[in-house]
Amino acid sequence: MDETPVRWWLIFLVPLFVLLSFYFLYRTFPIAPAAADPAPLKAEWYTLTTARGEDLANKSMVGNCFICHAYWVPIPRSMENSKPRFAHANITLNHGKNDRCYNCHMISDRNKYVADDGTGIMPQLPELLCSRCHGLIYDDWLNGTHGKWTGMWNPVKKSDRRRYTCTQCHDPHNPAFKYSTLAPPPVWPDKYIRNTGEESNSDPYSNFLIGKEPKESF
Amino acid sequence: MADKHDSKISRRDFIAGSSIAFTTLAATGAALSPLLDARETPGIDEILQKHYRRLTTEDKKTIFARLEAEIDKKYSVKANISDPPPMDGVEFAYVLNIGRCIGCRKCVYACMEENNTSRDPQIQYIRVLKIKQGSIDLDSSSHDYPVSEAADPNYFYMPVQCQQCRNPPCIKVCPVKATWKEKDGVIVIDYNWCIGCRYCEAACPYHARRFNFAKPAIAPEEINPDMGYLSNRVRPMGVMEKCTFCLHRTRVGKYPACHDVCPTGARKFGNLRDPQSEVRKILEKERVYVLKQEVGTLPKFYYVFAK
Numbered sequence: 051m052d053e054t055p056v057r058w059w060l061i062f063l064v065p066l067f068v069l070l071s072f073y074f075l076y077r078t079f080p081i082a083p084a085a086a087d088p089a090p091l092k093a094e095w096y097t098l099t100t101a102r103g104e105d106l107a108n109k110s111m112v113g114n115c116f117i118c119h120a121y122w123v124p125i126p127r128s129m130e131n132s133k134p135r136f137a138h139a140n141i142t143l144n145h146g147k148n149d150r151c152y153n154c155h156m157i158s159d160r161n162k163y164v165a166d167d168g169t170g171i172m173p174q175l176p177e178l179l180c181s182r183c184h185g186l187i188y189d190d191w192l193n194g195t196h197g198k199w200t201g202m203w204n205p206v207k208k209s210d211r212r213r214y215t216c217t218q219c220h221d222p223h224n225p226a227f228k229y230s231t232l233a234p235p236p237v238w239p240d241k242y243i244r245n246t247g248e249e250s251n252s253d254p255y256s257n258f259l260i261g262k263e264p265k266e267s268f
Numbered sequence: 269m270a271d272k273h274d275s276k277i278s279r280r281d282f283i284a285g286s287s288i289a290f291t292t293l294a295a296t297g298a299a300l301s302p303l304l305d306a307r308e309t310p311g312i313d314e315i316l317q318k319h320y321r322r323l324t325t326e327d328k329k330t331i332f333a334r335l336e337a338e339i340d341k342k343y344s345v346k347a348n349i350s351d352p353p354p355m356d357g358v359e360f361a362y363v364l365n366i367g368r369c370i371g372c373r374k375c376v377y378a379c380m381e382e383n384n385t386s387r388d389p390q391i392q393y394i395r396v397l398k399i400k401q402g403s404i405d406l407d408s409s410s411h412d413y414p415v416s417e418a419a420d421p422n423y424f425y426m427p428v429q430c431q432q433c434r435n436p437p438c439i440k441v442c443p444v445k446a447t448w449k450e451k452d453g454v455i456v457i458d459y460n461w462c463i464g465c466r467y468c469e470a471a472c473p474y475h476a477r478r479f480n481f482a483k484p485a486i487a488p489e490e491i492n493p494d495m496g497y498l499s500n501r502v503r504p505m506g507v508m509e510k511c512t513f514c515l516h517r518t519r520v521g522k523y524p525a526c527h528d529v530c531p532t533g534a535r536k537f538g539n540l541r542d543p544q545s546e547v548r549k550i551l552e553k554e555r556v557y558v559l560k561q562e563v564g565t566l567p568k569f570y571y572v573f574a575k
Binding site for chain 1 (some may be wrong): 283287288290291293294295297298301338345365370371372373374376377380381388390392395410411412413414415418419446464485486487490511516521522523525527528529530531532533536537538539542545546550553554574
């Protein structure tokens with residue numbers, strides 16, 4: 051009996067190893083769920099829209115001004131009208147000093163806009179109206195600096211390029227640029243994301259060793 | 269009794285020994301198990317494929333057919349891989365009007381949609397930095413501002429993507445020459461040649477390069493089947509990718525996807541060598557700013573402050 055020592059610790063060791071082997075086996079063949087397709091991107095985040103695309107399409111009155119103005123509202127109340135009372139009460143002008151309806155609309159033909167010499171501007175060309183007062187921006191717009199072109203960057207034919215006009219982005223009555231389709235921030239691994247406002251090189255160790263380093267600025 | 273013990277292994281020893289042996293086996297299995305997941309084992313054609321710039325037109329045809337078949341197998345999408353060559357007398361440049369950008373991030377998602385980037389883990393080529401007005405202080409900028417902080421008139425929004433440098437650090441560090449500058453000035457990557465060492469990612473001062481840590485996960489119905497070999501074809505796992513100015517679009521005359529989708533018209537794209545192009549007219553007239561000018565990369569992506 052003395053030659054065979056009692057190896058009592060085996061009673062712990064063997065079950066431990068058995069458990070370990072189960073663990074490793076589990077690691078080898080993990081029961082992973084089938085990867086589902088990631089959530090699709092929302093179409094509104096990448097479809098082409100302009101700030102007033104739908105807005106313009108909903109303007110039912112465009113081109114129909116004659117229904118009323120040719121017959122029963124011929125005379126302006128005053129040349130300086132800026133606050134319509136009845137029919138166009140939904141329109142509020144917020145165009146800075148440009149606060150008179152007849153700065154832009156023609157009295158004798160409401161379908162048209164008025165040019166500097168009192169002649170009409172066809173409603174299809176509102177940029178000519180804006181160019182009266184925003185000449186510099188109009189020049190930029192002609193050069194492609196202001197506004198937007200889509201289509202081809204080296205157009206051969208005129209139809210290769212689509213040019214957006216002023217009223218597709220600005221509401222003439224309230225022209226400050228507004229756009230409401232905003233897309234969410236990235237969901238990247240944390241290591242890419244720096245917290246806002248945190249100074250770089252400012253972890254406690256480097257602070258202790260070399261002090262605060264100046265921020266890079268541009 | 270004692271003799272018997274000497275000649276044979278005792279039961280205890282057997283149990284102890286076999287449990288250790290079994291555990292060792294299982295542990296080896298666990299250590300090697302990642303290989304089971306390696307679904308992207310390359311075929312023999314892929315291993316023997318030559319560098320892009322040595323491929324003949326014939327080679328390209330067979331390679332594109334093979335890639336199309338692979339995409340069909342993986343995503344069941346009928347893709348059409350093309351490889352439009354650079355145009356003569358064309359050097360692409362991008363101009364971005366910081367004064368106009370409102371930080372809506374539509375370009376980011378239009379780019380993802382166009383370029384088949386991975387949705388999970390998410391890969392985006394464009395980062396929109398929100399910068400306090402007054403100076404361009406990139407350190408206090410943030411690119412993960414929530415939607416509610418977009419379009420704030422007190423901030424600049426500055427989208428940053430690959431700057432297509434004239435003097436690109438990323439191609440100098442590539443140990444296998446898998447990334448190079450094309451004749452039209454665009455830096456491209458041969459995804460089949462890239463070994464995924466990520467040196468270029470570290471070398472890029474703009475953080476414009478992205479690594480495919482996992483097999484790109486895209487819902488098949490979202491895949492853009494109109495693919496370019498050097499630009500937006502679905503990438504394999506373990507390669508670098510980045511903005512290529514949408515080569516498959518721009519080399520056939522279209523604008524890049526981020527340009528078309530911008531609702532403000534802040535993004536301008538064109539041929540730098542054409543004096544009539546809008547980018548030339550802007551660069552001649554406006555105050556131009558180049559990101560991290562002091563690192564000497566000479567980008568072809570310009571920022572301007574204009575109305």
